[in-house]
Amino acid sequence: xxxxxxxxxxxxxxxxxxxxxxxxxxxxxxxxxxxxxxxxxxxxxxxxxxxxxxxxxxxxxxxxxxxxxxxxxxxxxxxxxxxxxxxxxxxxxxxxxxxxxxxxxxxxxxxxxxxxxxxxxxxxxxxxxxxxxxxxxxxxxxxxxxxxxxxxxxxxxxxxxxxxxxxxxxxxxxxxxxxxxxxxxxxxxxxxxxxxxxxxxxxxxxxxxxxxxxxxxxxxxxxxxxxxxxxxxxxxxxxxxxxxxxxxxxxxxxxxxxxxxxxxxxxxxxxxxxxxxxxxxxxxxxxxxxxxxxxxxx
Numbered sequence: 001x002x003x004x005x006x007x008x009x010x011x012x013x014x015x016x017x018x019x020x021x022x023x024x025x026x027x028x029x030x031x032x033x034x035x036x037x038x039x040x041x042x043x044x045x046x047x048x049x050x051x052x053x054x055x056x057x058x059x060x061x062x063x064x065x066x067x068x069x070x071x072x073x074x075x076x077x078x079x080x081x082x083x084x085x086x087x088x089x090x091x092x093x094x095x096x097x098x099x100x101x102x103x104x105x106x107x108x109x110x111x112x113x114x115x116x117x118x119x120x121x122x123x124x125x126x127x128x129x130x131x132x133x134x135x136x137x138x139x140x141x142x143x144x145x146x147x148x149x150x151x152x153x154x155x156x157x158x159x160x161x162x163x164x165x166x167x168x169x170x171x172x173x174x175x176x177x178x179x180x181x182x183x184x185x186x187x188x189x190x191x192x193x194x195x196x197x198x199x200x201x202x203x204x205x206x207x208x209x210x211x212x213x214x215x216x217x218x219x220x221x222x223x224x225x226x227x228x229x230x231x232x233x234x235x236x237x238x239x240x241x242x243x244x245x246x247x248x249x250x251x252x253x254x255x256x257x258x259x260x261x262x263x264x265x266x267x268x269x270x271x272x273x274x275x276x277x278x279x280x281x282x283x284x285x286x287x288x289x290x291x292x293x294x295x296x297x298x
Contacts, residue, residue, distance in 0.1 A: 011294055016254075018225075019265075023201065028288060031288065033289075043082045053089050056093070126144060127151075137160060143293055150162075169212060178260050179260070190231060243262055
């Protein structure tokens with residue numbers, strides 16, 4: 001394998017992991033995209049970040065996209081070159097919208113666009129490499145494939161399958177100003193949970209796969225969870241309070257990934273959206289992205 005092109009551009013979507021009960025195995029891609037362009041150069045790596053994360057994200061070799069590209073170059077036994085990269089970020093950082101998975105997937109897909117045998121970097125290979133960074137595939141899989149995705153680990157191997165989604169289902173993202181690291185959110189989880197709670201989530205995870213494809217009217221009960229959201233509530237009190245209020249009003253709302261953003265599997269009416277905005281959340285009415293990360297023709 002060798003480098004066939006010196007430039008490539010990729011678009012990669014925001015994602016929500018878990019979807020309520022599907023802890024570390026369900027995910028959904030949103031029509032909210034980061035766009036990243038790279039050019040291989042002989043000099044030192046330079047990164048320009050615009051939009052979300054500007055002035056905060058690294059602008060050198062430590063940037064996560066660059067690190068993912070380096071890993072793909074290593075797998076392909078390709079020499080390292082300098083990288084000139086421009087990021088147009090629309091995915092909020094540290095909000096549970098899959099920004100890190102998007103960065104990793106972007107880097108891997110960019111390398112696929114640069115090499116002479118892109119088929120050797122098929123989706124299975126890229127998902128495996130993404131999980132080296134992410135640890136689990138619930139955000140990386142929808143970032144790669146788009147739509148709703150069921151993913152799982154078999155020993156060290158990651159797998160994923162698309163879940164058909166009814167055209168009647170829409171989505172709304174509620175994004176607060178506060179941030180919450182995935183590491184801190186995971187630290188809030190207990191090592192063990194009651195068997196009855198595990199059984200409850202198994203039933204709801206099965207239910208949501210049916211609800212997404214055939215029975216949207218089941219989304220409210222299908223998005224119930226007992227494994228992670230309540231345990232994390234104290235780390236994101238504003239989001240937990242908003243989640244409880246929305247569900248009490250009949251909206252199928254869940255924590256997006258590790259939070260603190262929320263996902264509503266419906267389109268909020270103007271009155272509700274206004275009330276949510278007054279409580280400090282950005283309301284993003286995003287369609288479900290039908291495709292995942294993809295190269296943009298130069």
